[in-house]
Every structure is written in structure tokens, then in C-alpha cells.
Amino acid sequence: MRRYSAFAIAREAVRYHQGWERAWRSPAPKPAYEVVVVGAGGHGLATAYYLARNHGITDVAVLEKGWLGGGNTGRNTTIIRSNYLQDASAAIYEKARALYETMSRDLNMNVMFSPRGVLMLAQTEHEKRGYLRTAQANRLQGVATEFIGPERVKELVPIINISGPRYPVLGALWQPRGGTARHDAVAWAYARACSAMGVDIIQKCEVTGITQERGRVTGVETTRGHIGAKKLAIVVAGHSGVLAEMAGFRLPIESVALQALVSEPIKPAIDVVVMANTVHGYMSQSDKGELVIGGGADGYNNYTQRGSFHHIEETVRALVETFPIISRLRMMRQWGGIVDMTGDRSPILSKTPLAGCYINAGWGTGGFKSIPGSGWAMAELVAKDAPGPLAAPFGLERFREGRFIDESVAAGVAH
Numbered sequence: 001m002r003r004y005s006a007f008a009i010a011r012e013a014v015r016y017h018q019g020w021e022r023a024w025r026s027p028a029p030k031p032a033y034e035v036v037v038v039g040a041g042g043h044g045l046a047t048a049y050y051l052a053r054n055h056g057i058t059d060v061a062v063l064e065k066g067w068l069g070g071g072n073t074g075r076n077t078t079i080i081r082s083n084y085l086q087d088a089s090a091a092i093y094e095k096a097r098a099l100y101e102t103m104s105r106d107l108n109m110n111v112m113f114s115p116r117g118v119l120m121l122a123q124t125e126h127e128k129r130g131y132l133r134t135a136q137a138n139r140l141q142g143v144a145t146e147f148i149g150p151e152r153v154k155e156l157v158p159i160i161n162i163s164g165p166r167y168p169v170l171g172a173l174w175q176p177r178g179g180t181a182r183h184d185a186v187a188w189a190y191a192r193a194c195s196a197m198g199v200d201i202i203q204k205c206e207v208t209g210i211t212q213e214r215g216r217v218t219g220v221e222t223t224r225g226h227i228g229a230k231k232l233a234i235v236v237a238g239h240s241g242v243l244a245e246m247a248g249f250r251l252p253i254e255s256v257a258l259q260a261l262v263s264e265p266i267k268p269a270i271d272v273v274v275m276a277n278t279v280h281g282y283m284s285q286s287d288k289g290e291l292v293i294g295g296g297a298d299g300y301n302n303y304t305q306r307g308s309f310h311h312i313e314e315t316v317r318a319l320v321e322t323f324p325i326i327s328r329l330r331m332m333r334q335w336g337g338i339v340d341m342t343g344d345r346s347p348i349l350s351k352t353p354l355a356g357c358y359i360n361a362g363w364g365t366g367g368f369k370s371i372p373g374s375g376w377a378m379a380e381l382v383a384k385d386a387p388g389p390l391a392a393p394f395g396l397e398r399f400r401e402g403r404f405i406d407e408s409v410a411a412g413v414a415h
């Protein structure tokens, strides 16, 4: 793989950009691999990358039914933060956030990580108490956050109305090194780095069945034939239940559409990410000038993967008191993705009842931010057939044992 650099851009400029090579190979599937990863979203690609980089396992295929990054990884609003309440969550999300800091350099592709700061507004006394508690927990966990008052919020976000009649701003949980990154670039960067290390990324290859012998996985049936696998990692977000059924077990997961929309582009107006979880809305501004707006998940389970009109109305209505300027904006585009929600709003990184089969799911509305940490932890689980410290608390057995990792405040609405 040729490195991307300022020198490479200059070289290609003088030869009319004829010398760029494809970012990743498109090989035909081999009959069998040591590890097959199902799903070329951020989590599947990051799993394959860290399998190769951290554990030297390169006989890996990533199978994708559509195009890589075409699932939730390419549909989210790109918020990155690690201000969760529970220690297990803070550990994996902060690991991910820290990896984002150096990702462009590590993967030799600009993922446009922008640590512009994330604010989670407190708009009720109850919410304020919750965020004060989270700020204390974060201090103990070594996650840099603080609770700030309404005047400081106004300084950071001049367009905000802090004295709304229904939901005045009482303060906010502020994570200055949270922010955003370019979601497609994250998927592309992992794909390119994987491919360079010998991992096969096979697009338009849907897994339709999982083969097993005496309780152990032996491979997958796909639209491109049978592919053998000593180990299988299921990393398919909203389709986790479908794949689990193929493997013969059930998951405590519901699949729900989550939607977002963008406004017409305007001049720079807001240079932080703001989440208003009481009213179910959040906003940031993209480099193109669009306001990127999202809300809560649909209230019913479905696999539709598209937007709906009622959602635009609900989300804009929720935000207009706090951000009056959006009443004058035209909305340009909306879309949806299918997210995988667990009851405690925490992910699953786990062995499964089928030997050699592992699952990474349940990131729900907030798994873009965790891609590097999740891939790191999942690769360790698959390579060693045992979870490392980051994955250990997120095993499937916690649902049987009632050992929940309750993040309903940090992840119930917030992304």
C-alpha cells in the first residue's frame, strides 16, 4: 500500500492523478478462513484490523451484504464522547475516544476527527442531578468532563436560548475533547489498512446461514457459496437478531429505526456538539455548514432503514425553544438506520452458545464513537477465545445473572 502524504498529493498533481491505487482490494472469497467477520461496518472492520495488527491474525474475511460502511456507520451523526456513568462503559468508550485522537496518523487517512467539545444540556432538576453525578463518576474514572453553569453554556453556544419557558438550560455536562469525525472515512481508513495487511473484504456477499458441527461453528452459507471458518464474529448491528437465529440462539435485543436530518447549509453558527436529552434532540454543524440534527429512536421495532415525516416535525419541535434560529431553516435531507437496543443500553461483546462464534452488538444509538475501542476488545476476545478487561463486563451472561450495566441516562436518548 502506498502511503498517503503531502508528497504523494504533489506527485499525483503533476501526473494528473493517474497513479493512485485502489484503496482496498476486491478479492474473490477463498474456500475457508481462520476468522470470518460478518458485517463491514466500523465495528466489523475495526475487529478485523486489530485481529491483524494486535494479534497477527491476517487469514480473515469480512463479509458484507451491501457496500462497506453502508449500514449505520455511514448513517450516523458522528458524535464522539466517553462521558458515561458506569466504570465498564467509561473504560471502553474512553479507550475508543483516545484511539480517535491518533486515528488519522495510525491508519494513514484523514478521518477528520474534530474534538470540538460535547455539551449535554441539563433542562430539568432531575437531569442536573444526574449529570452532576456523572461528572463525579467521570473524575474517578479519569475521563475529563465537568458540569458547567448556564452562563458558560451561553458563552460556548451563543445561538442557544437558555431561558426557555418550558425547558430552561440549568447547566450542562461538558466534555471538551469529545467531538465528531467523518464517518465514511473511518470505515474507509480501517478497510484500507485491513486490506493492506492481507484481510479480504468481500462486498455484496450476504450471509444466509451458519454451518456447525457438534456445537462448533464450521462456516457460513453466503450468496457467493459456502465459506469455511474456524471462528466467526457476528458484527451486524440491527441485524444481530437475524444472524443469532441462524446460529441457533436468541439475543436480548430489539431492532429499531433511528433517524437524523440536515438543514440547508448556513454560515458557521455553532462549533460544539449540543445534546438536549430531555426534549429528545441534538445538533452540531457540519463542515459544509448544514446543521446535523437528530432525535430519539422510533417507538416501535422495525427494519425499515429510512426516514419518516413525523420524525422531522417531532425533532425540530423539540429543539426550537432552545435553538430558535432553526425555525427559519429549511430541512434538506433525512435518513434512518436500524439500531440494536439492549435493555440496559449497553453493548454485548461476548462468546455465544455456539463454540467459536462471537457476537458484537447492542451499541444502539451510540456505537460510532466506540468503533476503535470495540474493535480492539472484540479482536482480543476472538483471538484468545476469552474476553480481555475491556470486553469482560459486556458478556451475554449478564442478562441471565441480572448484572446490568445501566446506561439509560447516558445512552437512552443521547448518541
Ligand SMILES: Cc1cc2nc3c(=O)[nH]c(=O)nc-3n(C[C@H](O)[C@H](O)[C@H](O)COP(=O)(O)OP(=O)(O)OC[C@H]3O[C@@H](n4cnc5c(N)ncnc54)[C@H](O)[C@@H]3O)c2cc1C
Pocket (backbone or CB within 6 Å): 038, 039, 040, 041, 042, 043, 044, 063, 064, 065, 066, 067, 068, 069, 070, 071, 072, 073, 074, 075, 076, 077, 078, 079, 080, 205, 206, 207, 208, 235, 236, 237, 238, 239, 258, 259, 260, 294, 335, 336, 337, 338, 339, 363, 364, 365, 366, 367, 368, 369, 370, 415
Ligand atoms: C441516525 C443515526 C444516528 C446515530 N448517531 C450516532 C452518533 O452521533 N454517535 C454514535 O456514537 N453513534 C451514533 N449512531 C449509532 C452508530 O451509527 C452505530 O452504533 C454504529 O455505526 C454501528 O456500527 P456497526 O459496525 O456495528 O454496524 P453497521 O455500520 O450497521 O454495520 C453492520 C453491517 O452488517 C451488514 N450485514 C447485516 N446483515 C448481514 C448479512 N446477513 N450478511 C452480511 N452482512 C450483513 C450490514 O449491511 C452493515 O453494513 C447513530 C445511528 C443512526 C442510525
